[in-house]
Amino acid sequence: MATDTELALPRAKDLAAFLRSRRESLDPKRLGLPQVGRRRTPGLRREEVAQLAEVSATWYTWLEQGRNVKASSKALEAITTALQCTAAEKRHVFRLAGQPEPSSPKAPCEKLCTANQLMLDKLDPLPAMVQNARFDILGFNQAYCDLTRVNLGEVPVEERNCIYLALTNRTWRQSIVDEQDVLPRLVAFFRANMASHFDDPLWQQQLAKFMAASDEFGALWQRQDVECVSNLQKRYFHPQAGEIVLQQSNWWSAPRDGERLLVYVPVDDASREALAAITPRG
Structure with missing residues (x-):
């Protein structure tokens, strides 16, 4: 059943910025919209989005301006369809709007009941680690350290984060x-995940x-x-072994917001030999 929720700042501002970026990314010609006058900005006009979504142009303008307006799940469904949002983008919009996420096919992945250090060690010489939704590295094996050098x-616990390490x-x-x-x-993964934890101090601290x-x-x-994990x-690249191509597989400990196990498996003989060279225990 569709319900109305009144958006509050700063969530409304984030939703407004996201909708605007998607509107400006669309090509009106590809959508078959008529050429009426000169377009001063790229993408669709707000009135065109409102027309495609069958909502009030004034209401949509207020929504994109970040005002405290009420947004129903039905209206959000129409808007995300008009903006040709992907499944991940649609969930992101619903989260920012404080609405229950729309039903969609579940991503093809297996669920794991536990992810502990013993399991990681048993996976060696396959590189493996466990991380949470904020990309904090909660556990790892020696092969993963060998791979990344x-x-x-x-590394201090507070710095064991995939994004932070990539940055620093x-x-x-x-x-x-x-x-x-x-x-x-x-x-993009972090932004998509954070939509469900916008008011969580831990997430805000991580973002800062x-x-x-x-x-x-x-x-x-x-x-x-925004993107979904896949x-x-x-x-x-390892200076002793050259390029190593690995298939990353993701396993979750719970259906939602659980810890994620990442295991890396060589895709060909050359990568298997290269991995074996840097993980001689195997």
Whole structure:
């Protein structure tokens, strides 16, 4: 049943900025909209979004201005459809609006009941770690340290965070071949996750820490990108073994906001040999 919620600042401001960024990213020609006059800004006009969503143009303008307006799940569904939001982006909008997340197919992933240090050690020589939704590294095995060339046991607990290490640790960053793609993706993951914890002091503290650590994070944060975690291939570089291509698989300890186990498996013979060279225990 659709319900109305009145948005409160600063959540309303974040929702407004996200909607505006999506509106400006759409090509009116691709959507088949008529060319009427000269467009002073890229993307759709607010009136066009309102027309596609069948909502009041004035109401949508207020929503995009960050005003304290009421937004029903039905209206949000229409707006996210008009803006051609992905499933992750739609969930992000609903979270910012304080509405129950829309039903959608579950991501294909297995759930793990526990993720502890014994399990991680048993996975060695496969690199593996456990992290929470804020990307704090809660556990790891020796193979993961060998892969990244960072002894996480010597890193202060408060700095054991994948995003923070990517921003501040040169060795960590140099181990990632596609770091120009990985960091933006991590920031998009964090933004999507934070929508459900916007008022949580721990999340706000983490965000402030990232902002203070690097101007690069601030620039990426302003892009308003959101993504869902998925199983991807990762390319690492080790000076002794060269490039190592690994399949990252994600396993959760709970259906929602649980700890996540990440295991990295070589995708070919060359990567298996390279990994074996830096993890001779196997």
